[in-house]
Amino acid sequence: xxxPILSISNLNTSFRVGGEWRNVVRDVSFDIRPKETVTVVGxxxxxxxxxxxxxxxxxxPASSRVTGRVDFEGKNxxxxxxxAMQSIRGNRIGMIFQEPMTSxxxxxxxxxQITEVLVQHRGMSHTEAEAEAVRLLEKVxxxxxxxxxxxxxxxxxxxxxxxxxxxxxxxxxxxxxxxDEPTTALDVTIQAQILELIKALQEEEGMSVLFITHDMGxxxxxxxxxxxxxxxxxxxxxTTRQIFAGAKHxxxxxxxxxxxxxxxxxxxxxxxxxxxxxxxxxxxxxxRPTADTVRRDAAPxxxxxxxxxRFDIRxxxxxxxxxRIHAVEGVSLQLRxxxxxxxxxxSGCGKSxxxxxxxxxxxxxxxxxxxxxxxxxxxxxxxxxxxxxxxQMIFQDPFESLNPRIRIGDAIAEPIVIHGLADAAEAxxxxxxxxxxxxxxxxxxxxxxxxxxxxxxxxxxxxxxLALEPKLIIADESxxxxxxxxxxxxINLMLDLQEKYGLGYLFISHDMAVVERISHRVAVMYLGExxxxxxxxxxxxxxxxxxxxxxxxxxPIADPSRRQMRRISNDEIGSPFRPVDYVPPKRSYRQAxxxxxxxxx
Amino acid sequence: xxRDTNTAGSIHVGGADVRAPRSRxxxxxxxxxxxxxxxxxxxxxxxxVFILAAVLAPLIAPQNPYDLSQLDILDGRLPPGSQSMNGxxxxxxxxxxxxxxxxxxxxxxxxxxxxxxxxxxxxLVIGASIGLMxxxxxxxxxxxxxxxxxxxxxFPAILIALIFLAILGQGxxxxxxxxxxxxxxxxxxxxxxxxxxxxxxxxxxAARSMALPDRRILFRHILPNCLPPLIVVATxxxxxxxxxxATLSFLGIGLPVTEPSxxxxxxxxxxxxxxxxxxxxxxxxxxxxxxxxxxxLIGDSLRDILNPRREx
Numbered sequence: 059x060x061x062p063i064l065s066i067s068n069l070n071t072s073f074r075v076g077g078e079w080r081n082v083v084r085d086v087s088f089d090i091r092p093k094e095t096v097t098v099v100g101x102x103x104x105x106x107x108x109x110x111x112x113x114x115x116x117x118x119p120a121s122s123r124v125t126g127r128v129d130f131e132g133k134n135x136x137x138x139x140x141x142a143m144q145s146i147r148g149n150r151i152g153m154i155f156q157e158p159m160t161s162x163x164x165x166x167x168x169x170x171q172i173t174e175v176l177v178q179h180r181g182m183s184h185t186e187a188e189a190e191a192v193r194l195l196e197k198v199x200x201x202x203x204x205x206x207x208x209x210x211x212x213x214x215x216x217x218x219x220x221x222x223x224x225x226x227x228x229x230x231x232x233x234x235x236x237x238d239e240p241t242t243a244l245d246v247t248i249q250a251q252i253l254e255l256i257k258a259l260q261e262e263e264g265m266s267v268l269f270i271t272h273d274m275g276x277x278x279x280x281x282x283x284x285x286x287x288x289x290x291x292x293x294x295x296x297t298t299r300q301i302f303a304g305a306k307h308x309x310x311x312x313x314x315x316x317x318x319x320x321x322x323x324x325x326x327x328x329x330x331x332x333x334x335x336x337x338x339x340x341x342x343x344x345x346r347p348t349a350d351t352v353r354r355d356a357a358p359x360x361x362x363x364x365x366x367x368r369f370d371i372r373x374x375x376x377x378x379x380x381x382r383i384h385a386v387e388g389v390s391l392q393l394r395x396x397x398x399x400x401x402x403x404x405s406g407c408g409k410s411x412x413x414x415x416x417x418x419x420x421x422x423x424x425x426x427x428x429x430x431x432x433x434x435x436x437x438x439x440x441x442x443x444x445x446x447x448x449x450q451m452i453f454q455d456p457f458e459s460l461n462p463r464i465r466i467g468d469a470i471a472e473p474i475v476i477h478g479l480a481d482a483a484e485a486x487x488x489x490x491x492x493x494x495x496x497x498x499x500x501x502x503x504x505x506x507x508x509x510x511x512x513x514x515x516x517x518x519x520x521x522x523x524l525a526l527e528p529k530l531i532i533a534d535e536s537x538x539x540x541x542x543x544x545x546x547x548x549i550n551l552m553l554d555l556q557e558k559y560g561l562g563y564l565f566i567s568h569d570m571a572v573v574e575r576i577s578h579r580v581a582v583m584y585l586g587e588x589x590x591x592x593x594x595x596x597x598x599x600x601x602x603x604x605x606x607x608x609x610x611x612x613x614p615i616a617d618p619s620r621r622q623m624r625r626i627s628n629d630e631i632g633s634p635f636r637p638v639d640y641v642p643p644k645r646s647y648r649q650a651x652x653x654x655x656x657x658x659x
Numbered sequence: 660x661x662r663d664t665n666t667a668g669s670i671h672v673g674g675a676d677v678r679a680p681r682s683r684x685x686x687x688x689x690x691x692x693x694x695x696x697x698x699x700x701x702x703x704x705x706x707x708v709f710i711l712a713a714v715l716a717p718l719i720a721p722q723n724p725y726d727l728s729q730l731d732i733l734d735g736r737l738p739p740g741s742q743s744m745n746g747x748x749x750x751x752x753x754x755x756x757x758x759x760x761x762x763x764x765x766x767x768x769x770x771x772x773x774x775x776x777x778x779x780x781x782x783l784v785i786g787a788s789i790g791l792m793x794x795x796x797x798x799x800x801x802x803x804x805x806x807x808x809x810x811x812x813x814f815p816a817i818l819i820a821l822i823f824l825a826i827l828g829q830g831x832x833x834x835x836x837x838x839x840x841x842x843x844x845x846x847x848x849x850x851x852x853x854x855x856x857x858x859x860x861x862x863x864x865a866a867r868s869m870a871l872p873d874r875r876i877l878f879r880h881i882l883p884n885c886l887p888p889l890i891v892v893a894t895x896x897x898x899x900x901x902x903x904x905a906t907l908s909f910l911g912i913g914l915p916v917t918e919p920s921x922x923x924x925x926x927x928x929x930x931x932x933x934x935x936x937x938x939x940x941x942x943x944x945x946x947x948x949x950x951x952x953x954x955x956l957i958g959d960s961l962r963d964i965l966n967p968r969r970e971x
Contacts, residue, residue, distance in 0.1 A: 419864055446870035459861035463685055463883045473869040506685070519865070526869065 062089035062129075063266050064113070064234055069126035071105070071112045079123065082108050086126075086292045088285050090234065095260065095267040097277045097298070100287035101313075101541035102512075106270050109287070110238050113268075114153060115143050130234070149179055152227030154220070156239040161223045162211040168195075168222055169207030175229045194225040197262075198255060217248035221255065228259065235260075236268045241276065245404040246568060250612035253280055272541065274317040275571070275614030278302060286310045298618045311335050315342055316546035317616045318571035320598075327595055329398060329576050331553055332546035349557050351396030352578055357431065359530050359562045360393040360416070360449070365425035367408070367415045371635070384634045385411040386422070387586040387642050395529055396556060398563040400573040400594075402609070403583035406634065409566045412583070413532045416564070417449050418442065430529060447477060450523035454535035456515035460507040467493075467503025470522045477526060492521040496551060513544030520551065524559075532564045537572060549576055570613045574598055579653070582606045585634045587645065592654025602648075602656040692964045693957070702956030709950050713769040720762035721747060725917065730757045736936050752938040754927055763924055764943050770920040771947070774831065775901035778838035783893050785839065786846025791885070793847065794854035795877055805851070811844040816899075820907055829915045834907065838900050849892045853885040860884075887965035894958035898951045905947055921947045 071083040083105040128135040173187035195203035198221040241249040286294040312335035367386040385408040401409040414420040427434040453459040471485040490500035496517040581591040590603040734757035793804040823837040905922030907913030928939025
């Protein structure tokens with residue numbers, strides 16, 4: 059077996075918090091061999107990023123302490139003086155980060171940012187550096203690289219920016235590339251492109267990669283060996299196949315069982331709960347099947363017809379309209395009580411705007427919306443208040459959607475009291491009941507939002523949404539910001555509540571695998587329009603529209619044995635920005651099965 | 660790599676483990692942080708001493724400087740520590756009218772603090788309401804109000820106050836009014852800025868989607884989250900108002916001679932400064948300086964504590 063290129067033994071990292079030292083990474087050891095990809099996977103707070111930072115010695119020396127050994131090319135990186143470390147960083151080890159925008163300097167041209175590295179680290183002249191920069195940009199498959207050297211980062215899309223960051227990391231021919239969640243902020247088709255790119259570059263350059271991610275799908279896709287981290291410890295290390303085929307540690311098993319896998323629902327019509335793993339024994343508890351909750355006999359709770367929402371883009375001193383964002387264009391859908399309809403699509407496809415327009419958080423331009431038979435767009439103030447009581451929204455970021463200065467008990471009681479459903483004393487009882495309903499304890503009502511974890515906060519948001527006893531819940535990326543195991547719990551909770559109260563969910567998400575798990579029906583959105591809609595099973599098992607197929611192909615599958623070398627086009631996601639005089643074309647749909655329609659022109 | 664140094668700052672330590680102790684309201688946390696900052700503590704103690712001295716002035720002052728029957732013109736301009744004919748000791752001397760300077764300062768402090776705090780408080784309420792309304796309403800009302808603020812801020816405060824007092828004449832109420840007029844715009848601008856940010860946050864959307872009334876969203880959800888910068892501005896502005904009042908009084912257009920403030924006392928002694936009678940200006944000046952510095956210490960510390968990007 060080849061000699062490892064990077065060898066980490068007994069790595070310990072502590073941070074000083076207040077007056078005491080807190081151990082965040084404990085006794086982590088693993089090796090990376092030449093041309094190998096090792097993935098460190100774990101949920102937030104597991105210490106995976108801190109491990110990478112410790113290896114690179116990027117932690118603030120005043121408030122952190124790193125011990126152990128990190129051997130790279132015969133040297134212990136932890137013992138090197140800082141200036142020697144500086145020459146290893148960037149030269150021998152390249153690094154890419156999660157947020158490509160913050161990794162690039164927004165006021166410097168792209169070309170400048172690449173040549174700077176080449177001149178500094180490789181001693182090239184400016185003309186040489188420029189030619190090399192073009193070569194690097196071509197290497198990361200940026201089309202018409204030469205002409206893009208003079209552009210600023212803001213002119214690049216998220217995926218293109220991440221390519222530039224990778225180009226910079228490759229500038230000095232590193233032996234090792236450390237990638238810290240490089241695709242987390244990207245759309246799924248773009249993520250697939252970047253993963254492909256990293257794999258291809260690794261082969262071309264013969265480097266090793268240390269890849270840090272929270273996403274088991276990405277792990278299965280890219281990694282040779284995997285280190286699973288949990289609360290600062292490496293609980294399991296092995297080849298990726300071993301780990302997926304027979305994980306030994308209960309945490310790994312819990313993590314894997316919580317990972318939604320695209321295609322795992324084949325043959326099933328109804329949504330399915332996630333299995334729960336007993337954290338002490340590692341045993342998987344059987345999944346209780348969901349009841350048939352869809353009320354086909356009653357009129358739909360939500361009826362949207364020809365919804366159009368556009369935003370004017372104004373420029374200049376006179377604020378002239380220079381164009382429009384056609385965020386939502388001719389969207390029609392129905393949702394029954396007890397049914398989950400998912401709106402899926404990538405960023406900028408208008409799915410969130412559609413959700414917001416439905417309860418008039420954003421003003422629609424035209425179309426009709428009926429919630430429980432009441433017209434939303436023509437409702438007056440008091441009617442709108444009534445309507446909003448029946449349709450509640452749960453937002454993406456549970457940190458943002460709770461007022462940080464209001465105790466959560468008061469936050470949940472507020473709508474109850476304001477709408478006169480109960481007086482203050484009764485409301486307090488209702489709050490206790492609601493908290494218990496969502497799996498929290500009634501004694502938590504006195505706490506402030508910052509005292510809860512992300513998953514708990516999302517439960518609070520759900521409790522608050524339930525306070526008004528709505529019939530329809532619009533869940534806008536409600537589980538996207540949560541860790542996988544928490545995500546699974548929240549989805550199970552949502553399915554429980556649907557069974558109990560017959561709630562209709564409009565589930566807005568970019569995550570195909572979650573959507574497959576929770577939906578009865580699915581609508582795929584692209585550039586403001588629904589390109590395909592139908593029963594979940596039909597859409598997933600027999601996708602018709604090109605975009606739906608592309609979306610499905612891009613989803614990383616959490617199963618290394620099904621890894622395929624996919625040919626993914628380098629297309630970027632289009633923009634819904636249109637000139638003022640743009641007239642949207644008339645769309646026609648074709649039927650592919652019962653209730654399954656797709657756009658043909 | 661071009662960016663090695665500034666990445667480390669954004670690490671969240673240990674995820675769930677690092678969390679504030681249970682259920683303390685944000686307000687109490689700020690107070691406790693303030694009390695742990697030594698400089699701020701000095702500021703708070705000084706301000707408390709000054710306020711106490713001002714409130715209790717009639718009880719603790721050796722002399723009522725307004726009661727002409729207690730004054731003796733022959734005691735004029737006595738140096739610190741001199742003794743009067745009637746046996747009273749002037750600890751820090753007397754001014755040209757024979758007033759005990761200590762008593763005059765205690766009474767002057769009363770006026771200065773009253774003017775400073777009340778003008779800042781009223782300006783805050785007015786400015787905050789206008790700013791909040793402006794941000795929430797948006798559109799033309801917002802544009803109009805903010806242009807008014809622009810115009811207001813483009814004039815030096817002292818000029819506006821001068822014009823105002825020239826029209827209105829002297830008096831405590833008038834100078835408070837003048838100070839409010841010169842200051843509301845700062846509050847309006849500050850709160851509008853933060854309200855615009857808060858208005859876009861998801862919790863406001865959540866409140867709207869629960870069909871809460873606008874007034875409630877504005878005052879119970881948006882306003883409390885806009886308070887931190889406002890509080891900082893307010894503390895600094897109290898100091899500024901006191902200073903402005905002193906300046907105006909020094910120029911002789913602020914308060915009438917019968918209600919001396921610190922500024923007026925400094926002005927009284929100014930003409931004797933060169934003849935060696937330093938104490939008439941020096942001690943009121945020193946007190947004014949201490950008061951302003953103390954308030955600014957609190958303001959600085961508050962700014963650090965309330966800064967969301969603060970480390971730790």
